Amino acid sequence: MKQFTDKTKTLTIAALSALSLWAGMPATVSAETETGEREEIVVPRGGGRSAFVKFNCITCHMPDGRGGQNEGGYGADLRVTPLSEDQVVTVITEGRMQKGMPAFKGQIDPDTIRQLAKFIKDDLRLKK
Numbered sequence: 747m748k749q750f751t752d753k754t755k756t757l758t759i760a761a762l763s764a765l766s767l768w769a770g771m772p773a774t775v776s777a778e779t780e781t782g783e784r785e786e787i788v789v790p791r792g793g794g795r796s797a798f799v800k801f802n803c804i805t806c807h808m809p810d811g812r813g814g815q816n817e818g819g820y821g822a823d824l825r826v827t828p829l830s831e832d833q834v835v836t837v838i839t840e841g842r843m844q845k846g847m848p849a850f851k852g853q854i855d856p857d858t859i860r861q862l863a864k865f866i867k868d869d870l871r872l873k874k
């Protein structure tokens with residue numbers, strides 16, 4: 747019974763964290779769990795980073811954009827993409843299905859896709 751209660755509590759905390767993020771509450775949410783572990787979720791507001799995480803780009807391209815092997819193929823290293831911002835927008839929109847890059851048309855609105863492209867070109871790009 748105790749176990750059940752703990753589990754419920756943890757789930758409630760997780761749900762609340764998700765809810766407050768969704769509702770635009772402060773970006774840092776930490777929850778003290780029963781075991782005393784602290785969990786910190788930091789999501790920068792508004793930028794391409796949150797979309798990059800939210801739409802699972804990190805699954806194939808890794809949080810820093812380096813890419814790598816995955817079920818879909820070899821995720822491109824976005825840090826060194828030779829594509830222009832407009833071309834990046836096109837790839838995200840249309841995808842490259844046969845190479846394992848999904849099309850996000852209809853799933854991500856055009857403004858957010860543009861934000862993602864800027865994020866890739868400005869923030870992920872390896873600075874010299």
Ligand code: HEC
Pocket residue numbers: 798801802803804805806807816818819820821822823824826827828829834837838842845846847848850862866
């Ligand atoms: C299921 C895995 C997967 C997911 C999820 C995914 N990608 Fe990709 N992506 C790939 C693969 C694989 C390639 C390489 C395709 C190729 O070889 O031409 C790629 C290529 C790209 C390219 C082209 C880079 C270049 O230099 O040619 C961009 C830009 C890109 N992805 C952005 C994104 C963004 C932004 C997201 C999230 C909205 C995303 N990807 C989600 C697998 C994925």
